[in-house]
Structure formats: C-alpha cells, structure tokens
Amino acid sequence: MDIAYGPGEWPADWIRMQEGTETPLLRKSFRVDKPIQKAVLCGTALGVFELRLNGNKLGDSHLMPGWTDYRKRVYYQTFDVRERIVLGENVLGAILGDGWFAGYIGPFGDKGYYGHDARFSCVLMLEYEDGSEQTLVSGADWRAIEGPVLKSDLLMGEVYDARRDEAGWDAPGFDDSGWKEPRCLVPGEELLPEAIEPFPGTPIRTVDEIRAQSVSSPAAGISVFDMGQNMVGVAELKVQAPAGTRITLRFGEMLNENGTVYTDNLRAARATDVYIAKGGGEEIWTPRFTYHGFRYVQVEGLPDDLPIDTVTGMVWMSGLKETASFECSNGKVNQLFRNIQWGFRGNYLDVPTDCPQRDERLGWTGDTQMFIRSASYLADIRPFFDKWLVDLHDAQAADGGYPDYAPYLGRKGYASAAWADAGVICPHVLWQAYGDTDVIRKWWPQMKKYMELICTGDNRHNGPDAESYGDWLNIDAETPTRMIGLAYRAYDARLMQEMAAVIEEDDDYIHFTFEAEKSRKLFRDAFFQGSQVAVKTQTACALAIAMELLDGDDLEQAKNCLFQCLEESAGYLTTGFVGTGYLCPALTKAGRSDLAVQLLLNEGSPSWLFEVNNGATTIWERWNSWTKEDGFGDVSMNSFNHYAFGAVCEWMFESLAGFRPAAPGFERIVFEPCLTEKFDYVKAAYDSIQGRVSCHWKKVSNGWKLKIETPVPARVILPDAVESVDGGRHEFLVENRAVRLCEV
Incomplete structure (x- = not known):
C-alpha cells in the first residue's frame, strides 16, 4: 500500500x-x-x-x-x-x-x-x-x-x-x-x-544486546552496572521484588568520583526510567517509548547484591546493513575504529543526531555532512538518507537556505557555512558511494536555489558579515567564518558542476563551471594577503588543499603553511568540527602522509588516542571532554558520544588502508595505501555496491607485501610504480622501492 x-x-x-x-x-x-x-x-x-x-x-x-x-x-x-x-x-x-x-x-x-x-x-x-x-x-x-x-x-x-x-x-x-x-x-x-x-x-531496531561487565555498590541501595560500552538504546531489567517496589534506573556515560553515575552533562534530560514491580516472581521489562545514551546504569530501590544479569543493554539504531571492517597492528587504533563505529550506531537513529544522551539529539546538518563520507563506508546509508533528505528539504527556507538542523524546530539559523552545505554535499557523497543519480535529480532544483543564495554578494554564508559556528570546538586556532564560507562556496560549486554533468544539465554545467572558478578566486583573494598566507590555521590550509581550491605556487604555500602550523603545535591538531575531517586527507594530498599518521598515533591531548587512553568507547564531543587534571569539561555542552571528530575514518579507509572510488559507485577503484613503518600491518574491507573491496598490507623483511581484492578494474599506486589490474585478488611486493606483481 x-x-x-x-x-x-x-x-x-x-x-x-x-x-x-x-x-x-x-x-x-x-x-x-x-x-x-x-x-x-x-x-x-x-x-x-x-x-x-x-x-x-x-x-x-x-x-x-x-x-x-x-x-x-x-x-x-x-x-x-x-x-x-x-x-x-x-x-x-x-x-x-x-x-x-x-x-x-x-x-x-x-x-x-x-x-x-x-x-x-x-x-x-x-x-x-x-x-x-x-x-x-x-x-x-x-x-x-x-x-x-x-x-x-x-x-x-x-x-x-x-x-x-x-x-x-x-x-x-x-x-x-x-x-x-x-x-x-x-x-x-x-x-x-x-x-x-x-x-x-530504515526503522529503528534492536541491533545488539550487551551484558553488563561489572556491578558495584557505591552507596547503600545503589547498584551501578557497567556495560563496558557507551551505547544507545534501553536497559532491559530483570528482577524479583515485592509488589509495589519502585525501582529507579538512571543513565550516564561516565562516573563521578564516588562511583555514582555522572549526569551533569545531560542538562535538562532526566534520562530516568522507573519500574514498579507487580510481584509474584521474575519480571522482565524493557521500555518502549524512550531511549538513552549510556555506558552505566544506576539502579536504586533494590538490595545491593544484585546479580550481574539484572540489567542488559538493548542497542538501538536505524537497522542499516553494516559494510566495513578495519584492523591494524596497533590495538589503540583498533579501539579508535570501534569508537567511531559505536558513535555512528548511536547517532544514526531515525535522524543523524549530534549526540544521543542530553536534551538535544538534533539532526545537525554540519555534523551530518562532516561524517557522511565515513558513514558511507560503515554501512549502506541510502535508505537512511532517503528519509533524512526529505526532512532537510521540508525545512529549506523560501530563499533556498538550508537550516542548522533537520527536522527543524524554528530555532537557530539558516545558511550557516559548513552546516547548510549538507544540502549539496550529502547528495554528492551518496552519488559517489552508490552511483545512483536519482538522489541528485530529486533535489536538483532545491540545490540550485541554495547555490543561488550563497553565490550572492551579501549573504549570511560567505558574505562580508557572514555568521556561522566557525570551526566549532577548535583548539585556540580560530578560522574566520567568512573564510570557511568561501571555501565551502567554491567546493559546493565544483560538486554542482560534477553533478550537472552526470545528469546532463548542460546549461547548469556551464553556469557552475563559471561559478566554481569565480568562487575559487574569491577564496584565494581572502586566503592570501599579497603573496603571503593571511589565515595561518590548520583548518584554513586543510580546506584549501583537500577541497582543491588552489593551484601552482599558491598551493605550495598552503602546503608549507599547513606543515608550519603542525610544527608550531608540536605535531598535534588544533582543528575543530570543520577542519578535522579534512586535515589528514589534506596532508596526504600534500605528500606528507607521515604527518597524518603521526596525528593518528598521537596520544597526548588533543588527539583521538588520548580519548582511547582515557577509556573512551565512543568519540567525544570535545578534545578535552575529560582530563585527569581538570576532570569533566564544560557541562553545558559535553557529550561523550558525538561522531563529528570520527570523520578521520574516511582517511583510515582511503589512505591508511588505501582504497577509494575512482568513479561513482565504485565502478573503478584506486588502491594507494600509506605504507609506513609505524604499523606492522593494516587491513580493511568494504562491501561496496559492486562487491567486496579489501586491502591488506604488512611489513616483511625486505619491504611490504600488499594483498588486494577488487570486484572491478583498478589502479594500484605504489612507490615508483602504477599497476592496472582486473577484478579479482592480487598480490604485490614493494621491495627496495621496486614493485613486483605476485601470483595469488
């Protein structure tokens, strides 16, 4: 029907x-x-x-x-x-x-x-x-x-x-x-x-069940169950208690120093379930019409010596088919990948939420477009975005502006740089991942209307008085809002040019070809002051390089500026939500994958592995959401499950493991792994729309051995050599800067 x-x-x-x-x-x-x-x-x-x-x-x-x-x-x-x-x-x-x-x-x-x-x-x-x-x-x-x-x-x-x-x-x-x-x-x-x-x-379903790993009693009448994983869903309760016993369950992602559940960061969300027992034997209850983001469940109203199976975590998410695996010789990086996966699972729940625990849970457009490339590897996200892109366009303003989040609640703004651009970037990513142009055709008039808005001389997105969230939660390295807007304007125009070509909108192709060049010039003029880089932040340089907004000497200056920024920060990132996903890809494009690997492996603050070292099982909202020295970060906005900084996942597949689409829908593939002494091996696999893609490289005594699996013809780019292969399995040996094709 x-x-x-x-x-x-x-x-x-x-x-x-x-x-x-x-x-x-x-x-x-x-x-x-x-x-x-x-x-x-x-x-x-x-x-x-x-x-x-x-x-x-x-x-x-x-x-x-x-x-x-x-x-x-x-x-x-x-x-x-x-x-x-x-x-x-x-x-x-x-x-x-x-x-x-x-x-x-x-x-x-x-x-x-x-x-x-x-x-x-x-x-x-x-x-x-x-x-x-x-x-x-x-x-x-x-x-x-x-x-x-x-x-x-x-x-x-x-x-x-x-x-x-x-x-x-x-x-x-x-x-x-x-x-x-x-x-x-x-x-x-x-x-x-x-x-x-x-x-x-795709409806929300129970996709996993997690048994508690331990239970403690920090105070009389209080039992705290540790699920061992920050998750999203509900807790199934199994009890025997007299009729009328009131059992309270409180949920949190962290613990206070006294061992009780930390809830300050939930703000107005009470995140509390209550079960009143019927009595007469074992009772099992699972809530229907709520959900929580939590690792810990605090149970009150029962004796202290509760069995560990009193609470079971029922993991909810939109029931998407997961499509990716990643493993390497570094256990902490493996945990980082699991953290990214669990952040994705917890926030792809009917809408792509920013966080699942506090009084927010909105479909923020910035977080969505920043992570969608990574998400497209982790699962088949097409049905999820079939629904959410309707939400986004239901909220589009009459002048073409896309909102800060969708579904829209009439608060916050429209046409914010890096947020509103989800309206162009998400359809483009879906086309690249799955090769289906229907998503472009469906929303083409609306995307054009948005571009008409942001390509005017005075607009909120990139005009002289541009307003947006900037490089949200950067580390003392603010990139001007207008600079971010100009970068996205030029990037959007290029994506529109590509999409116009594939759907054979010839007049639009000509228009966006012109607009892309005009917008690149506007960005270049803002990025430089005379012949010198004017905005010396990691984010500004990363956008310029990764979005391919500069050429020739201008590009070389941007690369050198990025290297200098990293040197000044002792090899650590300073990027926020906007810059982080582009930083490692920019370094790889700039020929310095070694610096990208260093960023991935850093363990001090701020870094991904700092979170891992401090027990994170999902991605944090802030680089300093918790530190040993200062404890919890700003309680007004401090989520421990916030996938935006997990956008490095895209680089982990496309550069560290080393495969990416060379044509929409993975009809052709490029293998270009980052062979580095920092890992003994890296292997990743992805169930693309064409079939299984995998890459496994490892160090051997005389170099590296590479095994690939491809369902379609592919190019393999290795040091000093490029090979073309047909679909199937192939092996290569990189030895003394030479490459040999091995028999499988």
Whole structure:
C-alpha cells in the first residue's frame, strides 16, 4: 500500500484517550468469517506507537513512525498480516506514546512543540478469497484505557507500573466493557500533516544486546552496572521484588568520583526510567517509548547484591546493513575504529543526531555532512538518507537556505557555512558511494536555489558579515567564518558542476563551471594577503588543499603553511568540527602522509588516542571532554558520544588502508595505501555496491607485501610504480622501492 495521502484523504480517524494518560492502550475487536487472501495493515501516529494483533507485537521496530516535521508529513508503516488473521474474533491493539510529537524535544525546553496530545491512526484492508473486500479503520468504535505506562518521554524516560498490566488485552476473548470510547480528532481542532506517506527509511531496531561487565555498590541501595560500552538504546531489567517496589534506573556515560553515575552533562534530560514491580516472581521489562545514551546504569530501590544479569543493554539504531571492517597492528587504533563505529550506531537513529544522551539529539546538518563520507563506508546509508533528505528539504527556507538542523524546530539559523552545505554535499557523497543519480535529480532544483543564495554578494554564508559556528570546538586556532564560507562556496560549486554533468544539465554545467572558478578566486583573494598566507590555521590550509581550491605556487604555500602550523603545535591538531575531517586527507594530498599518521598515533591531548587512553568507547564531543587534571569539561555542552571528530575514518579507509572510488559507485577503484613503518600491518574491507573491496598490507623483511581484492578494474599506486589490474585478488611486493606483481 505505497500510497501518499494528501489533506483529508487518509480514511481513518486520529484517536487517543478522552482524558488522562499520555500512553493509552487502544483496541478493536473484529470478526473474520471467511477465508482471506490478503490482509494489509497500515499504522501511524502523531507521536510514537506499537501495533499488536491477536496478542503479539507486529514487526521488530521501535519508535514508529519516526520523526518528521509533522506539519508537513507523517509516515505510516505497512504490515502484511495475512498469516496472523484467524477465522472468528481478531483483535487489533496499539500502545501510544508522546515521542517527538508531544514530548520534550531538543535543548529549548519545549514539550509538545508540534502538538499537546499524541494520536494514533490505522487502516486494515482485507481481501477475501471470494473477491470481496473490507476496510477497517481507527475511530470511535475502538476502545481505550489508561495503561501501565504512566509516563513516556524520549528525553525524560519512562515510568511503568506493572501492577496495571491487563493480561490478554490485545487478544480475543478479553472483556473490554470497562474501557472507554476514544476521543477522535475534530477537523480543524489541531493542525494535521499536509501528507501521510509510506515510510521511506530504515526503522529503528534492536541491533545488539550487551551484558553488563561489572556491578558495584557505591552507596547503600545503589547498584551501578557497567556495560563496558557507551551505547544507545534501553536497559532491559530483570528482577524479583515485592509488589509495589519502585525501582529507579538512571543513565550516564561516565562516573563521578564516588562511583555514582555522572549526569551533569545531560542538562535538562532526566534520562530516568522507573519500574514498579507487580510481584509474584521474575519480571522482565524493557521500555518502549524512550531511549538513552549510556555506558552505566544506576539502579536504586533494590538490595545491593544484585546479580550481574539484572540489567542488559538493548542497542538501538536505524537497522542499516553494516559494510566495513578495519584492523591494524596497533590495538589503540583498533579501539579508535570501534569508537567511531559505536558513535555512528548511536547517532544514526531515525535522524543523524549530534549526540544521543542530553536534551538535544538534533539532526545537525554540519555534523551530518562532516561524517557522511565515513558513514558511507560503515554501512549502506541510502535508505537512511532517503528519509533524512526529505526532512532537510521540508525545512529549506523560501530563499533556498538550508537550516542548522533537520527536522527543524524554528530555532537557530539558516545558511550557516559548513552546516547548510549538507544540502549539496550529502547528495554528492551518496552519488559517489552508490552511483545512483536519482538522489541528485530529486533535489536538483532545491540545490540550485541554495547555490543561488550563497553565490550572492551579501549573504549570511560567505558574505562580508557572514555568521556561522566557525570551526566549532577548535583548539585556540580560530578560522574566520567568512573564510570557511568561501571555501565551502567554491567546493559546493565544483560538486554542482560534477553533478550537472552526470545528469546532463548542460546549461547548469556551464553556469557552475563559471561559478566554481569565480568562487575559487574569491577564496584565494581572502586566503592570501599579497603573496603571503593571511589565515595561518590548520583548518584554513586543510580546506584549501583537500577541497582543491588552489593551484601552482599558491598551493605550495598552503602546503608549507599547513606543515608550519603542525610544527608550531608540536605535531598535534588544533582543528575543530570543520577542519578535522579534512586535515589528514589534506596532508596526504600534500605528500606528507607521515604527518597524518603521526596525528593518528598521537596520544597526548588533543588527539583521538588520548580519548582511547582515557577509556573512551565512543568519540567525544570535545578534545578535552575529560582530563585527569581538570576532570569533566564544560557541562553545558559535553557529550561523550558525538561522531563529528570520527570523520578521520574516511582517511583510515582511503589512505591508511588505501582504497577509494575512482568513479561513482565504485565502478573503478584506486588502491594507494600509506605504507609506513609505524604499523606492522593494516587491513580493511568494504562491501561496496559492486562487491567486496579489501586491502591488506604488512611489513616483511625486505619491504611490504600488499594483498588486494577488487570486484572491478583498478589502479594500484605504489612507490615508483602504477599497476592496472582486473577484478579479482592480487598480490604485490614493494621491495627496495621496486614493485613486483605476485601470483595469488
């Protein structure tokens, strides 16, 4: 039932309780008296919901139907329920929660930004073997009651009173005479979405279960479970306790000095679940309508000597197919890669959030475009971005500006350099990774409108009074906002030129060819003062080199300036969100992969391995989120799961391991590994759209041995030699600066 419904076309009512609970139970009993050959159920909510049929949950996803700008659209999920319908009585059930629609959302203190009350709606279409059809819809003939979920909120947590469980409420034979008629939304009473559409993305699922590694008791009545991994999802609780026992679970990423869970960095998010025991034996409970970012779970209200299996971590993310592996001889770098993976998993949850634990969890456009190249290696992200690019364009301003985050909540700004550019960069990366031009064609008019805005003489993005977040969280090396904007303007124009060519928009190709050159000149004029580099920061130089904005002597000066900046910082980075992802690729393009390797292997602060040495299992928001000397960083903004600085992952695949696409969709591949004495071996693999790509190089007594696997023709670039190979497996020996092709 892939039908998009416009205003007034959806055939079902939007229902909820008449009064009371935020999280009601809803049910509808119906009869089927003859064989069916098709049964399709479509469910949606202004809020979040779980659908049930004849006593069982439908599907394996969480927080349906996801987050959108509900004023513009909401999605429905479709279920084939033919095998679950029985002759006789059947029962449809739904549990409804506030979710993003009516709960707390973002860092602005808003509750009910879109609406005050969550609502559920569904359509069940039955086709019988005799050719007749029947449609059942949500409406006033359903029944409703306050359920055991007393409160549910994505930021605050969930409260569940197991004493209110009603066994069999969603199954045939249940007496619902004490239930009430639901309240149907009256047309015009509240704003409804402009469209109701089939869900285009990948639902949130449980992708892993983590058992606690240890449990401690820092104080009487408090037990702290260490999951061993900073993760995103919920905690499954297994207990035996007297009826009415109130059990509180608090979540955090770090511990205080006294061993309790650190929550100061959560700001207004309470991130607290409460379970009230039913009594009478073992009880197992998993929250439905909240999620947390956490490594530690603090349990209060039970005896101190709890078994370690009291808490199990249920890992949630959008259920994407993961596609990458990486391993090397340095265990700390391996942990860094795992940290990047876990940061990706925790923040690709319906929208690409910046962080999953505090009162924020927004789809920041800057973080998204900075990490998308890395993400495209880690998983097949196409369905995820099919959905999020709709969110982004729903939020696009009338003048073409893209917002700072999407879905948009009416706060912060538009057309911020390095943030708004996600509207151009994300479709380009998806085309390069998967070779599909549909994503370009779909959003081409909108991308052109954005370029029209930022290529004017006076705009917020790169004009004389440009405003943006700059090189966010840099280390005392501020790059002018306008410089960043001019770099992205020129870079965007080149990407538009490439995309115009592939979709055969000839006039646009000519236009963006001209605009790319004009914008490069504007950048060059700002980057230099006379013949000298005017902006001597690692970020400015890295953008100039990695984005290919300079040529000839200008480029050589930028390279030398970058080397000098690194020398002045004792070989350590000073970059923030904007510069970090470009820094190692720029050094490799500048012929100094050795300096990029040094940056990767640095262990002092600031560095990636400093975090690893201090127990990180995800990427931190700040280079100094925690230090032994100063403790925790600024509590107003200090996430321990924030993937932006993990953008080095792209360089780890494309340079350190050494493979990258030479044509969109990996139709051709280049292998150019960074052979360095700093590693005994490096190996990585990626399941591309063409097939498996892998590269494994290791030191041997007389040089390096290289093994590659490619599904398509490839070039292999090694010291003093370039080889062309067909698809398959190949080996090379780099010996005394010479290269031999070995038989596999």
